[in-house]
Amino acid sequence: MRERVPRGADRLAMVGFWAAALLVATLFAWLVGDVLQHGFAHLSLDFLTANPEDAGREGGIAPVIVSTLIIVAICMTVTVPLGLGTALLLAEFLPASSGQGRFVRRSLDVLAGVPSVVFGLFGNALFCQRLGLGFSLLSGGLTLACMVLPYFTRTAEEGLRAVPQDYRTAAAALGLSRTGTIAHVLIPSAMPGLVAGFILAVTRSLAETAALIFTSGYVARMPESLFESGRTLSVHIYDLAMNVSGGDGMAYSSALVLMVLLIVLNRSAMWVSRRWSMKRVVAS
Amino acid sequence: MVHEEGGGFMSASVADCPAIRADKVSVRYGKALAFEDVSLEVSGGAITALVGPSGCGKTSFLSCINRLTDLYEGCVVSGQLTVGGESVLARGIDLLALRRQVGMISQRPNPFPLSIWRNLELPLREHGVGDRTERQQRIEQALRDVGLWDEVKDRLNRSAHALSGGQQQRLCIARALVLRPRVLLLDEPCSALDPISSGVVEDHVVQLRRRCTIVIVTHNLAQARRIADETAVFWTREGRGYLLESGPTARIFEAPQNPVTAAYIQGLRG
Amino acid sequence: MVHEEGGGFMSASVADCPAIRADKVSVRYGKALAFEDVSLEVSGGAITALVGPSGCGKTSFLSCINRLTDLYEGCVVSGQLTVGGESVLARGIDLLALRRQVGMISQRPNPFPLSIWRNLELPLREHGVGDRTERQQRIEQALRDVGLWDEVKDRLNRSAHALSGGQQQRLCIARALVLRPRVLLLDEPCSALDPISSGVVEDHVVQLRRRCTIVIVTHNLAQARRIADETAVFWTREGRGYLLESGPTARIFEAPQNPVTAAYIQGLRG
Amino acid sequence: MAVISTAIVLLIALFIARESFPLLSTVSPLRLFTDRSWNPLEGAYNLAPMFAGTVLVSVGAVLISAPLGIASAVFCHFYAPPLVARGYRVIIELLAGIPSVVYGLWGLMVVVPLIGRIRPLGASVLAGILVLALMILPTMVVVADAALARVPREYLQGAAALGLSRWTTVREVALPAARRGLVTGALLQTGRAVGETMAVLMVCGNVVQVPARLTDPVRTLTANIALEMAYAMGNHRAALFTSGLMLFLMIFVIVACAELVGRERADA
Amino acid sequence: KSEKSEQAASKLTLSGASTLAPLVSEVAKRFEKKNPGTRVDVQMGGSSRGVMDARQGLVDIGMVSRDLKPDETDLDAHPVARDGICIIVHQTNPVASLTDEQLVSIFTGKITNWKDVGGEDKPIVVVNKAEGRSTLDLFLYHFKLKNSDIKAQVVIGDNQQGIKTVETSPESIGYVSIGAAEFAAKHGEALKLLPMAGVAASLENLHNGTFPLARTLHLVTKKGQQNELARKFITFAQSPETHDLVEKQYFIPMGE
Ligand SMILES: Nc1ncnc2c1ncn2[C@@H]1O[C@H](COP(=O)(O)OP(=O)(O)OP(=O)(O)O)[C@@H](O)[C@H]1O
Numbered sequence A: 001m002r003e004r005v006p007r008g009a010d011r012l013a014m015v016g017f018w019a020a021a022l023l024v025a026t027l028f029a030w031l032v033g034d035v036l037q038h039g040f041a042h043l044s045l046d047f048l049t050a051n052p053e054d055a056g057r058e059g060g061i062a063p064v065i066v067s068t069l070i071i072v073a074i075c076m077t078v079t080v081p082l083g084l085g086t087a088l089l090l091a092e093f094l095p096a097s098s099g100q101g102r103f104v105r106r107s108l109d110v111l112a113g114v115p116s117v118v119f120g121l122f123g124n125a126l127f128c129q130r131l132g133l134g135f136s137l138l139s140g141g142l143t144l145a146c147m148v149l150p151y152f153t154r155t156a157e158e159g160l161r162a163v164p165q166d167y168r169t170a171a172a173a174l175g176l177s178r179t180g181t182i183a184h185v186l187i188p189s190a191m192p193g194l195v196a197g198f199i200l201a202v203t204r205s206l207a208e209t210a211a212l213i214f215t216s217g218y219v220a221r222m223p224e225s226l227f228e229s230g231r232t233l234s235v236h237i238y239d240l241a242m243n244v245s246g247g248d249g250m251a252y253s254s255a256l257v258l259m260v261l262l263i264v265l266n267r268s269a270m271w272v273s274r275r276w277s278m279k280r281v282v283a284s
Numbered sequence B, C: 001m002v003h004e005e006g007g008g009f010m011s012a013s014v015a016d017c018p019a020i021r022a023d024k025v026s027v028r029y030g031k032a033l034a035f036e037d038v039s040l041e042v043s044g045g046a047i048t049a050l051v052g053p054s055g056c057g058k059t060s061f062l063s064c065i066n067r068l069t070d071l072y073e074g075c076v077v078s079g080q081l082t083v084g085g086e087s088v089l090a091r092g093i094d095l096l097a098l099r100r101q102v103g104m105i106s107q108r109p110n111p112f113p114l115s116i117w118r119n120l121e122l123p124l125r126e127h128g129v130g131d132r133t134e135r136q137q138r139i140e141q142a143l144r145d146v147g148l149w150d151e152v153k154d155r156l157n158r159s160a161h162a163l164s165g166g167q168q169q170r171l172c173i174a175r176a177l178v179l180r181p182r183v184l185l186l187d188e189p190c191s192a193l194d195p196i197s198s199g200v201v202e203d204h205v206v207q208l209r210r211r212c213t214i215v216i217v218t219h220n221l222a223q224a225r226r227i228a229d230e231t232a233v234f235w236t237r238e239g240r241g242y243l244l245e246s247g248p249t250a251r252i253f254e255a256p257q258n259p260v261t262a263a264y265i266q267g268l269r270g
Numbered sequence D: 001m002a003v004i005s006t007a008i009v010l011l012i013a014l015f016i017a018r019e020s021f022p023l024l025s026t027v028s029p030l031r032l033f034t035d036r037s038w039n040p041l042e043g044a045y046n047l048a049p050m051f052a053g054t055v056l057v058s059v060g061a062v063l064i065s066a067p068l069g070i071a072s073a074v075f076c077h078f079y080a081p082p083l084v085a086r087g088y089r090v091i092i093e094l095l096a097g098i099p100s101v102v103y104g105l106w107g108l109m110v111v112v113p114l115i116g117r118i119r120p121l122g123a124s125v126l127a128g129i130l131v132l133a134l135m136i137l138p139t140m141v142v143v144a145d146a147a148l149a150r151v152p153r154e155y156l157q158g159a160a161a162l163g164l165s166r167w168t169t170v171r172e173v174a175l176p177a178a179r180r181g182l183v184t185g186a187l188l189q190t191g192r193a194v195g196e197t198m199a200v201l202m203v204c205g206n207v208v209q210v211p212a213r214l215t216d217p218v219r220t221l222t223a224n225i226a227l228e229m230a231y232a233m234g235n236h237r238a239a240l241f242t243s244g245l246m247l248f249l250m251i252f253v254i255v256a257c258a259e260l261v262g263r264e265r266a267d268a
Numbered sequence E: 001k002s003e004k005s006e007q008a009a010s011k012l013t014l015s016g017a018s019t020l021a022p023l024v025s026e027v028a029k030r031f032e033k034k035n036p037g038t039r040v041d042v043q044m045g046g047s048s049r050g051v052m053d054a055r056q057g058l059v060d061i062g063m064v065s066r067d068l069k070p071d072e073t074d075l076d077a078h079p080v081a082r083d084g085i086c087i088i089v090h091q092t093n094p095v096a097s098l099t100d101e102q103l104v105s106i107f108t109g110k111i112t113n114w115k116d117v118g119g120e121d122k123p124i125v126v127v128n129k130a131e132g133r134s135t136l137d138l139f140l141y142h143f144k145l146k147n148s149d150i151k152a153q154v155v156i157g158d159n160q161q162g163i164k165t166v167e168t169s170p171e172s173i174g175y176v177s178i179g180a181a182e183f184a185a186k187h188g189e190a191l192k193l194l195p196m197a198g199v200a201a202s203l204e205n206l207h208n209g210t211f212p213l214a215r216t217l218h219l220v221t222k223k224g225q226q227n228e229l230a231r232k233f234i235t236f237a238q239s240p241e242t243h244d245l246v247e248k249q250y251f252i253p254m255g256e
């Protein structure tokens, strides 16, 4: 039992995986390094609490942050129940090979590939005009929900499918109702999948630009209701980078804020889910 | 089958224990036949042992009785099967009520990925049994019945998956018992257990006689002989299971009619 | 331990069979102690049975020997443990070589979600054993050894998960045997098996004596008595396992030194 | 519930079809492939080069990032020390959350000049593939990571007990067991690649042509929509929606194919 | 209900050209401050969106970064600022000026190497704007070209993309909004503005009318529309009160 240096394919694989990871990490460091380098200059407490001035070249991004949070919240409030319901239907109620299941799944996969500009134009036509919501946080959130639905649903579905059959057998043998089984056994067991879906959906909605320009709009005022227009961080970044000369620095700073926001949102989602599934574990 | 909320479990009598009647029951998974034309009468309140070689369809037979076969895609059950006179295989029966009345312990321990306590509380809550205190009592009782109480009473809030194999199996038995079913299907309940736990469980099963109709699959022929009132021997021919012989345990062990049974009983070791 | 590519398995001799020495070995999962200060000598080429109540640490002890404990986050093994004179617990040992030499069969059957054939071929390929024909022979031999060949020879390409519980367990035994390990750790190998398959497996284990160091966890004391050269009794005190007594099987069963052992042996049923 | 997701798809399809109707009712669909060029203001509506561009860029990106994504997920589970794995996951989440404009900017300022050294100008198929690959990578990693986390521990125990090497365990046990999740991840990722707009628009060069080399510029259907929609009227606008319609059909075909492949595999 | 209509009366919505959106947003902010209780929402979406939305009455005012087309006579155009476009090359490019003929030859692919116009021996990378953009329209109109004549190596959308493309590529030549280009060159970007027909490209020359390539940025309303607030806003946007804002966004105020 001498010290064993991995041989042949095993060793190659190990080197390969480390290399792949390093490559991704390097590219990431490069990208984020750029953002950090350009972004730190304008970062201050003022930046977080002030209104944008001079088309965003001066001032801060407070209303933008607030609008972003509201839109993401609307989006997730719609996506999670809807997506979870659909995922349950696909994984638990329809046989894997059923035509209906396939149809729904296919729809979702197609939805994932619709360009965000098209979502924007569609959301504008449906929510802003047909449903009369106008340019508003609500229209934006709902359009985003349509867009991220497949990410959450498909990931959650896979999570549910991977729950060992043993648990379903045990639950059935105890005469647990379908709802009881789902709520108390399946969902806690499928938590990794649900969290993954949630993360994908949140990140995607935070990073979205084109779908929001046409729905939640461009107004950088502090929103007072859900029916008002509001600019999100990524729209702001887009505007500064592409449309405002001399906006680059502020664009990078905003990107920095966006990234911090993202980490905070995702970590708290994980924390909540852990708390929640712990509560299921820790008795009564 | 009627819900029997009133009346303590231990005060139940043979009259409450449904008999099980199988008439030419066959099970197939897709195209493959698991077993064929099994006709068997299980007396209410008695202990019936199912024995036979691996793969002859014992588990599949048990699964018909509480319709767990529904969970396997492509699994088809044919024939007649009644529990307490009511057909089990009919469409549209109340499956939850059936399964509440017919408890089952499967071959592989399968506790939920929840805490020990929650594993036991979940079925009670789901079936709306009792208030908090009653549930607490029932849970403690069930854990004592399988000899697990002392081992786990300090870590009821820990995950059931951090238990040893035998502990998990006993937890699953307790989980079935906590609902006080009228019929209990046990698929090799003691196979993962050491003699002491095995003895505890066996004693408990014996105590349930006359309060509960019990069907137990066991590879331990000595155990079958010790506790079963009746024994059914399954066999397999060209990959298909069938019922070789059934009858009172004493007769099966002492005067088997079928030479194959005789050989099987002979081969009994330990 | 040296790789022994040449030389048939069955021609191996006691000299090749490593002894196992445990010196004050303890295992803890996080803060909880599974067992404490176990010192045990397992002779090379002999069959050693581990018996004891559920949860006393038998599985955990086996897992130390092939370092499967590494797989549990927070699991810490302390003490000295050598196989064939070489330390197992040291950092940086060649785990793959160790595990190739030390086969293990776990309590719950765990076939891979692959075909039956692939389940057996995978370890052979991995360890670069033989050419196609030799692998084929070995696989068939292993399946025969566990009495599974006739049952599955027509469906070798089907998923191992469509087998019955007992068949799965025998497949897992075959999968360990196909590598012809020098040490075999069996965690209740027969618990899911009917007497016939159980007999087949037991006979095979006996045949391996002197060709292989065998440690077998069993709840069947009669089986331990029948096949083991030496027996170690584990016990548990306040949730912690420890070694109660060990020695030649005959002595343990006929003249136990510890009254607890005596009581345990007495309680032996069946 | 599922009705809703299906309804959204149908509504979007209807919407796109309605908006592209003005063009399709006056111009034969065949002309979308045979017209001499894409100059909608001069009445030429050839979408074929953009179709090719979309296929090239997204296929290239998926071919790079799907293996890299799976490798990253495997790395997190089987190779990385726990702390490294945790850090790596944060990296992946961040990558997913960076808006595509930022990817585009970075591509434009870093990747394009790099490629420009090989052959001016650098805004090219290759730049598109590279930036897009990095951008869609996280989708794959997050889904694959969750799929690997669900591989039953018993399989891994069994593999360890047999002394299977890490690589064999990954290849023969973990990846097959996680297959469904991997396929889902790849599909979502492909969808994202086909549908991505801003970053591609900024680094691909957007010249309407069938590229002969990897360093040639191309325009994708999505970039076409994003570039011109804001200034398009009448038939021009309808032609852009027709790009959308074509994209929609293309995704539909991809999904159907993926399903077919998946089914055949399951049969085997 | 009366409350609602009152609110509607005190609210304006605008949409349209991205070129105008930042400027009009700033104007709107000042307008809101001056008229407490009013709200002016500015949305982006391109000139065509501005025209369509104004036409359909979805918004009160549209923003259009070009002149109205002959088929858009149902709208009234109200100029608010002027903008020009200029040719840009990389700072290191030794070519100091190009004649109109040379420019046409370059953009139509007849000249493909810088050495043919007095530069280094390097291929020329032509950066063109996307179909429909008003800068493109103006450029084509000025040089009497059709878009299909132009042989471009890169096609871009917004001005900033053009600036970034040219500043990272020493071989390239493109055209963008003068204000944006001047700002970038002044702030150290590697950019050079070429004179047109001998007139240096600067806001100043645009202002005094000597620079040939100019365009007007408009607010548009539906003909016959009676919206007091909209009229008030347009008057405000055209008034000297907002000229500082116009200049701050690197455009030329109207009516001086
Ligand atoms: N889910 C399944 N899909 C397909 N075939 C199955 C399935 N479960 C069991 N079988 C097959 O049906 C037959 C009967 O299986 P069953 O599990 O009922 O046997 P058993 O008597 O319980 O055996 P054991 O004692 O080994 O548990 C076997 O041949 C088995 O391979």
Ligand SMILES: Nc1ncnc2c1ncn2[C@@H]1O[C@H](COP(=O)(O)OP(=O)(O)OP(=O)(O)O)[C@@H](O)[C@H]1O
Residues within 6 Å of the ligand: B161, B162, B163, B164, B165, B166, B167, B192, B194, C029, C032, C033, C034, C035, C053, C054, C055, C056, C057, C058, C059, C060, C061, C072, C107, C239, C241
């Ligand atoms: N993964 C784990 N995490 C935490 N605790 C564990 C884990 N596995 C086992 N234990 C605890 O360690 C102790 C010893 O367990 P072990 O599985 O070794 O017992 P055993 O002797 O094999 O029992 P059995 O006969 O029931 O299989 C038990 O108290 C058990 O609850």
Ligand SMILES: [Mg+2]
Residues within 6 Å of the ligand: B058, B059, B060, B107, B187, C164, C165, C166
């Ligand atoms: Mg069975």
Ligand SMILES: [Mg+2]
Residues within 6 Å of the ligand: B164, B165, B166, C058, C059, C060, C107, C187
């Ligand atoms: Mg154990």
Ligand SMILES: O=P([O-])([O-])[O-]
Residues within 6 Å of the ligand: D231, E017, E019, E047, E065, E129, E133, E134, E135, E136, E157, E158, E159
């Ligand atoms: O219309 P543009 O100002 O973007 O050319």
